[in-house]
Amino acid sequence: MTTTILKSMTTTPETSESTIKLGIAVTPEEKRQIYHFRYQTYIEEMSKNITGADHVNELLHDELDEWALLLYVKKNEEVIATARVNIGALTDFPAKLVDILSLNLFQRCYIQNDNPKFSYCAKLMVAPPHRSSPALYLLIAKCYELSVDHQVEFGYTACNFHLLRLYEQMGFHRYKENFYDSGYGLLSPIVLAVNDIQHLRTVHSPLFRAARKRKEVNTQVVEAFHEKITKDSPIVNSQIVTEEELWFIVCNFLQHPPTEVITILHGLSETEAKKFIHSCGSIVQCNTGDIITNQGEISYSYDILLTGKLKSLTFHHPIKEYTISGQHFGANGLTEHNKHTEDIKAVDAVEILVLSGMAFPRFFHSHPDIAHKIVRTLSNLR
Amino acid sequence: MDFAHLSAIGSLIGTISIVFVYFYLYALYRERYIGVWATSWIILLSRYVLFDSGILLWKQTFFGLLIYQMLIIISTLLYVSGIYNFMNKPMNKWWLYGTAGISILIIFFNLLFSSLAYKLLLPLFYGSFTGIWIGVIFIRYFKHQGLGGLITGYAFILWSLLSLTMPFTITIPWFAPWGYVFGGILRLAIAIGTLMVYFVKTRTDLITKETQYRLLAENAIDIIYSYQLFPERKVEYISPSVLRVTGYSAEDYYENDALILKLIHPDDLTLLTDFVKNLPFSIEVPLTLRLILKNKTILWVEQKCVPIYEENGRLTALQGIVRDITVRKKLEHMSSLFDRMNLVGSMAAAVAHEIRNPMTTVRGYLQVMARKHEYQEDNDKFKLMIEEIDRANSIIREYLSLSREKLVVLKQCSLNGIIEALFPLLQADANSSKVSIKLNLNTITELMLDENEIRQLLLNLVRNSIEAMPLGGALTISTSLENSKVILAISDQGEGIPSHVLDKLGTPFITTKDTGTGLGLPICYQIAHRHKATIRISTSQEGTTFFIYFTPQIS
Numbered sequence: 037m038t039t040t041i042l043k044s045m046t047t048t049p050e051t052s053e054s055t056i057k058l059g060i061a062v063t064p065e066e067k068r069q070i071y072h073f074r075y076q077t078y079i080e081e082m083s084k085n086i087t088g089a090d091h092v093n094e095l096l097h098d099e100l101d102e103w104a105l106l107l108y109v110k111k112n113e114e115v116i117a118t119a120r121v122n123i124g125a126l127t128d129f130p131a132k133l134v135d136i137l138s139l140n141l142f143q144r145c146y147i148q149n150d151n152p153k154f155s156y157c158a159k160l161m162v163a164p165p166h167r168s169s170p171a172l173y174l175l176i177a178k179c180y181e182l183s184v185d186h187q188v189e190f191g192y193t194a195c196n197f198h199l200l201r202l203y204e205q206m207g208f209h210r211y212k213e214n215f216y217d218s219g220y221g222l223l224s225p226i227v228l229a230v231n232d233i234q235h236l237r238t239v240h241s242p243l244f245r246a247a248r249k250r251k252e253v254n255t256q257v258v259e260a261f262h263e264k265i266t267k268d269s270p271i272v273n274s275q276i277v278t279e280e281e282l283w284f285i286v287c288n289f290l291q292h293p294p295t296e297v298i299t300i301l302h303g304l305s306e307t308e309a310k311k312f313i314h315s316c317g318s319i320v321q322c323n324t325g326d327i328i329t330n331q332g333e334i335s336y337s338y339d340i341l342l343t344g345k346l347k348s349l350t351f352h353h354p355i356k357e358y359t360i361s362g363q364h365f366g367a368n369g370l371t372e373h374n375k376h377t378e379d380i381k382a383v384d385a386v387e388i389l390v391l392s393g394m395a396f397p398r399f400f401h402s403h404p405d406i407a408h409k410i411v412r413t414l415s416n417l418r
Numbered sequence: 419m420d421f422a423h424l425s426a427i428g429s430l431i432g433t434i435s436i437v438f439v440y441f442y443l444y445a446l447y448r449e450r451y452i453g454v455w456a457t458s459w460i461i462l463l464s465r466y467v468l469f470d471s472g473i474l475l476w477k478q479t480f481f482g483l484l485i486y487q488m489l490i491i492i493s494t495l496l497y498v499s500g501i502y503n504f505m506n507k508p509m510n511k512w513w514l515y516g517t518a519g520i521s522i523l524i525i526f527f528n529l530l531f532s533s534l535a536y537k538l539l540l541p542l543f544y545g546s547f548t549g550i551w552i553g554v555i556f557i558r559y560f561k562h563q564g565l566g567g568l569i570t571g572y573a574f575i576l577w578s579l580l581s582l583t584m585p586f587t588i589t590i591p592w593f594a595p596w597g598y599v600f601g602g603i604l605r606l607a608i609a610i611g612t613l614m615v616y617f618v619k620t621r622t623d624l625i626t627k628e629t630q631y632r633l634l635a636e637n638a639i640d641i642i643y644s645y646q647l648f649p650e651r652k653v654e655y656i657s658p659s660v661l662r663v664t665g666y667s668a669e670d671y672y673e674n675d676a677l678i679l680k681l682i683h684p685d686d687l688t689l690l691t692d693f694v695k696n697l698p699f700s701i702e703v704p705l706t707l708r709l710i711l712k713n714k715t716i717l718w719v720e721q722k723c724v725p726i727y728e729e730n731g732r733l734t735a736l737q738g739i740v741r742d743i744t745v746r747k748k749l750e751h752m753s754s755l756f757d758r759m760n761l762v763g764s765m766a767a768a769v770a771h772e773i774r775n776p777m778t779t780v781r782g783y784l785q786v787m788a789r790k791h792e793y794q795e796d797n798d799k800f801k802l803m804i805e806e807i808d809r810a811n812s813i814i815r816e817y818l819s820l821s822r823e824k825l826v827v828l829k830q831c832s833l834n835g836i837i838e839a840l841f842p843l844l845q846a847d848a849n850s851s852k853v854s855i856k857l858n859l860n861t862i863t864e865l866m867l868d869e870n871e872i873r874q875l876l877l878n879l880v881r882n883s884i885e886a887m888p889l890g891g892a893l894t895i896s897t898s899l900e901n902s903k904v905i906l907a908i909s910d911q912g913e914g915i916p917s918h919v920l921d922k923l924g925t926p927f928i929t930t931k932d933t934g935t936g937l938g939l940p941i942c943y944q945i946a947h948r949h950k951a952t953i954r955i956s957t958s959q960e961g962t963t964f965f966i967y968f969t970p971q972i973s
Contacts, residue, residue: 331947332943332952351955375924377924377925
């Protein structure tokens with residue numbers, strides 16, 4: 037299926053970093069470089085225990101790679117970012133993935149096409165020194181372009197909670213419960229409605245740059261998607277919710293002013309706390325039995341329990357539970373990159389506030405005074 | 419020489435002097451429109467010198483006449499282009515299209531008519547009507563630039579009207595000399611008027627720019643200053659923002675040249691002294707220092723400056739900016755907090771190197787002594803000591819791995835075997851603390867393990883347990899199989915882990931011991947994670963047990 041697309045080549049996008057080059061891997065050597073880059077990122081940097089990793093050759097690949105488009109970004113001949121895109125009909129994807137992503141659910145959005153194509157983007161990663169470079173945008177934009185070229189209406193991926201804000205800013209929607217992928221942790225499936233240009237504009241997605249140039253876009257499927265999937269969803273999209281709305285939601289969960297019950301907000305005024313939560317936070321629902329933190333893995337967020345009950349699996353005795361709304365759990369991944377020391381599981385359905393360590397650097401550049409207070413509070417908590 | 423020749427020569431001299439003035443101004447200020455006007459005037463002059471004077475017999479030949487006509491067209495178009503440039507506007511492209519069209523018509527007329535008057539009609543009309551347009555522009559657009567605009571405007575209109583009569587008066591013998599005289603006077607008026615407009619406009623522009631720069635300096639957030647070094651050192655200028663930044667007004671600095679020195683933090687005075695001593699080379703790097711403000715708070719500032727030299731090369735002043743960088747310094751401090759882990763890792767690397775050197779010496783002496791005859795009975799002890807030094811070396815390497823992820827070298831081996839091999843050492847350690855160690859090793863499956871790492875894990879956990887029983891007690895190491903998982907358990911009879919410590923257990927650099935590094939348990943977590951094992955804890959007042967759950971892997 038993909039052979040026709042695999043003619044692709046390398047393009048040098050117009051960017052200030054002129055040595056940055058986006059391409060699609062064709063040769064076995066290029067593919068090997070990508071698999072090795074994945075290994076370096078997931079195993080060596082992020083300490084993930086991934087089943088099937090080739091530790092001898094330091095490679096990471098799976099069966100989806102066999103028919104995927106493997107995108108890479110190189111700088112001075114060194115791979116600095118990669119992504120994988122699979123484009124195909126429902127029957128092309130493994131049944132497990134179809135189930136996890138609920139692809140059948142989306143079949144209902146199509147009125148005319150009974151065998152639509154879907155795209156699934158995974159293994160998207162950027163080397164740490166280049167996480168502020170245009171590399172991520174180049175990959176996402178290419179994925180978008182490929183989806184448009186193949187008349188794909190829905191593009192899927194899944195991400196850890198600390199990345200939800202980033203993807204929601206790209207234009208993705210959360211639409212169903214999380215799933216656990218061994219080695220990768222608890223993931224949230226997300227979907228991008230490719231033809232929803234209005235949404236890309238609303239969330240100020242960088243993809244809007246490319247989307248706005250498109251002409252005669254049919255939005256029938258997009259309308260059906262909103263009608264059947266997002267309309268009554270309780271999910272709070274971090275890019276659509278306003279500062280006041282988010283504050284109101286958090287207050288409702290906590291039943292107390294957040295500045296009183298959330299330790300990290302101590303010392304902040306209400307205005308400062310609102311700004312911080314709105315700039316770094318996402319509200320996430322987890323189901324009973326979800327393992328939210330994994331011992332030994334690096335934390336990239338600062339997690340706060342809003343409602344429900346959590347239990348640490350690490351402590352047999354005394355039993356350690358998290359039951360107080362506003363209580364922090366897990367390692368601090370907001371201002372430092374600590375490793376989780378506990379496996380923490382949701383005892384019942386819980387709502388948590390995830391303060392992303394990925395969003396915090398930008399926040400502390402835009403609001404250094406507030407960020408300084410937060411860092412000081414966290415330092416005192418140590 | 420008759421009156422006609424004299425008037426023509428007078429007109430010529432007037433035009434030449436104008437050309438010189440324009441070229442002089444262009445050489446001086448390099449303004450494009452002055453250059454364009456000068457070129458326009460020189461083309462006009464060449465027409466007078468070469469054609470009107472009769473040096474070239476242009477009226478008789480087709481190309482001679484065409485060149486004459488084109489000189490009128492080009493000089494006029496150039497002047498128009500200069501006008502647009504002077505007004506900072508792009509030239510309307512219809513001027514080019516119109517001029518090209520008229521040029522084609524001129525060629526057509528030259529072929530069609532035999533009379534010179536008809537042939538000159540188009541270029542003269544073009545030049546004259548353009549001249550009237552230029553005159554109107556000067557009167558309308560430059561009326562605020564003083565008398566120059568009006569003089570130029572009206573002179574252009576009159577000169578254009580005079581030129582319009584040329585085809586009809588050129589053959590009237592008595593009028594031609596007067597035509598040259600009036601034409602010359604009007605051209606002189608145009609040139610002088612244009613110069614007046616230019617000077618007034620330049621002055622206005624300078625005043626506007628000066629106002630802009632003054633406003634910029636006065637409203638700048640940064641402090642802008644000029645400090646005179648010679649003949650005496652004093653503050654020449656300092657922007658008003660200095661009041662907001664330091665609490666002292668600009669006047670305070672003018673009155674007291676030493677005020678700036680008083681503000682500098684005592685610890686940073688040497689930085690300023692070095693800066694002054696090494697002038698002008700020191701200005702290449704921004705000077706960062708602290709100021710103690712009027713309200714006694716401390717402010718971080720960074721100053722950058724440029725040196726001002728006299729013509730003889732002597733440094734006379736420094737001009738520059740002073741910027742408040744307190745927020746940036748705070749951010750740097752925050753960043754340093756974030757990087758603490760990496761920093762400690764780097765420090766550990768340096769310290770590790772220092773520790774390894776004396777250990778190598780000790781190891782060498784042990785090897786030498788082990789060969790001596792009188793120590794042969796203690797050969798086993800020497801062997802153990804050397805092995806332990808080797809292991810200490812490998813432990814140091816593992817400590818370094820905290821700052822950088824490391825991959826384990828997994829081999830299929832017996833966990834019980836590792837424990838048994840390590841037992842004498844663990845026992846020796848425990849005995850000195852009045853702790854007894856019991857082994858309860860059951861039959862378990864072999865595991866994929868990194869032997870060195872598991873030894874380190876055992877050592878760390880056992881030492882923690884020993885230290886948890888300062889008055890002595892029993893320590894149990896057991897292995898068992900449960901739900902296809904291999905469990906290693908290390909139990910002590912200490913007082914248990916306090917609840918406030920439980921929350922931070924395993925966090926690097928958190929320790930309850932006076933001499934602890936806070937790295938022991940984090941390393942255990944890391945080792946367990948690398949082996950896809952999980953640590954579970956059970957603690958009470960009767961003691962603490964650490965369980966490590968291994969999932970058997972296929973080789």
